[in-house]
Amino acid sequence: MFKRLGGMFIRATQIIDKLGIGKEQKPKLGIQPIFFCLFAIALSLTVLVNACSLGQTQSLKPLRVGIPSWVGFDIVRYAQPAGIFKKRGLEVELVRFENTQDASRAAMRGGLDATFSSFWDVMQVDPGNGKPVVLLTTNISAGADGIVAKPDIKTMEALQGKKVGAKLGTINHLILLEALKAHQIKPADVKVLDYSNDVAAQKLAMGEIDAAVLWQPLLGETEKSVKGNIIYTTKQVDSLVIDTLIASDKIVKAKKAELTQFMLAWFDVMHAVEIRPKEVFAMAGKSLGQSGESFASDYAGLKKGDMTLNQRMFAAEGRLNSAKAEIIQLLKADPRHGRMIRQDVEIDPTLVNEAMAGWKP
Numbered sequence: 001m002f003k004r005l006g007g008m009f010i011r012a013t014q015i016i017d018k019l020g021i022g023k024e025q026k027p028k029l030g031i032q033p034i035f036f037c038l039f040a041i042a043l044s045l046t047v048l049v050n051a052c053s054l055g056q057t058q059s060l061k062p063l064r065v066g067i068p069s070w071v072g073f074d075i076v077r078y079a080q081p082a083g084i085f086k087k088r089g090l091e092v093e094l095v096r097f098e099n100t101q102d103a104s105r106a107a108m109r110g111g112l113d114a115t116f117s118s119f120w121d122v123m124q125v126d127p128g129n130g131k132p133v134v135l136l137t138t139n140i141s142a143g144a145d146g147i148v149a150k151p152d153i154k155t156m157e158a159l160q161g162k163k164v165g166a167k168l169g170t171i172n173h174l175i176l177l178e179a180l181k182a183h184q185i186k187p188a189d190v191k192v193l194d195y196s197n198d199v200a201a202q203k204l205a206m207g208e209i210d211a212a213v214l215w216q217p218l219l220g221e222t223e224k225s226v227k228g229n230i231i232y233t234t235k236q237v238d239s240l241v242i243d244t245l246i247a248s249d250k251i252v253k254a255k256k257a258e259l260t261q262f263m264l265a266w267f268d269v270m271h272a273v274e275i276r277p278k279e280v281f282a283m284a285g286k287s288l289g290q291s292g293e294s295f296a297s298d299y300a301g302l303k304k305g306d307m308t309l310n311q312r313m314f315a316a317e318g319r320l321n322s323a324k325a326e327i328i329q330l331l332k333a334d335p336r337h338g339r340m341i342r343q344d345v346e347i348d349p350t351l352v353n354e355a356m357a358g359w360k361p
Helices: 002-018 031-058 071-079 100-108 171-182 197-205 218-226 249-254 256-275 277-288 292-299 307-313 319-333 350-358
Strands: 063-068 092-097 114-118 132-141 145-149 163-165 191-193 211-215 229-233 242-248 302-304
Touching: 063 071, 063 100, 063 256, 071 092, 071 114, 071 132, 071 256, 071 277, 071 292, 071 302, 092 100, 100 114, 100 132, 100 242, 132 249, 132 256, 132 307, 132 350, 145 171, 145 218, 163 197, 171 211, 171 319, 197 211, 197 218, 211 218, 218 229, 242 249, 242 256, 242 319, 249 256, 256 277, 256 350, 277 292, 307 319, 307 350
Parallel strands: 063 092, 063 114, 163 191, 163 211
Antiparallel strands: 114 242, 132 242, 132 302, 145 211, 145 229
């Protein structure tokens, strides 16, 4: 700082000389007027430098990011009150969505700059303004999702010929298909009732179905209320329940700098989860009207999307590429979802690699 001001003072002296205040004139002005003149010029230069610096920060355009209701996404809400977005020079509007399908659709149609979404839903998103690009892995389910059955059903094998509540085409459908594959059960051997999360839990409680595909905390709550059994969770496999940050290819080109800074902010949040988890969970939970303990419990069933995980996911022969192929196979194996499979989903490691290389604690 002093070095910069010293340079400004020298520059101010040069300006005075150019203005004709030479050796003969300076004695007439006196020390005080010269000092005030130099101070005024230095102050003006300081304001100009600060204005330029501020302009560089403000050159980042605002981001509108979709955020469906899910603990693996909601963790980013810590960034706003903690000042992380501001530190990264970002103005971020987090736009709430009830499900990932609507959020993905909005991103592809230009209503959002980016959105959090499950990889499964990205593979089925409706056509829009360009193709979907996967930019970041935010988390992988590792016990947060599963299947709860009524008391007399204790294994996945016992589910054959039974009625299971799961919304077709959604992440619940993926959880079911992944579980069936892991236990070598054909999708056609189970009758799927097209129920949403809440409805499936209610139908199971009323005895109208035999099992329901749910996620936490409803999964554990339903097990207790019906005195049933959780016969499968995503902890049993290297799950395809992978959550991501996506944008259209057009936005990636137009807002490369903003998206990179957003990913840096994401890694700031992941680092905070490592070193001060109680603070993170408390602040993220508060934004949703729940306790930090409750938020922490829900988040415990996830592999968090830190740099280690993203390095694995975005490697040349990484998990995202193999997961894409597996998801396509599962969608083809059970066409009851009635959705088109996107073949043009791009997995682009460019920005996340740039963010990981430049991130510092």
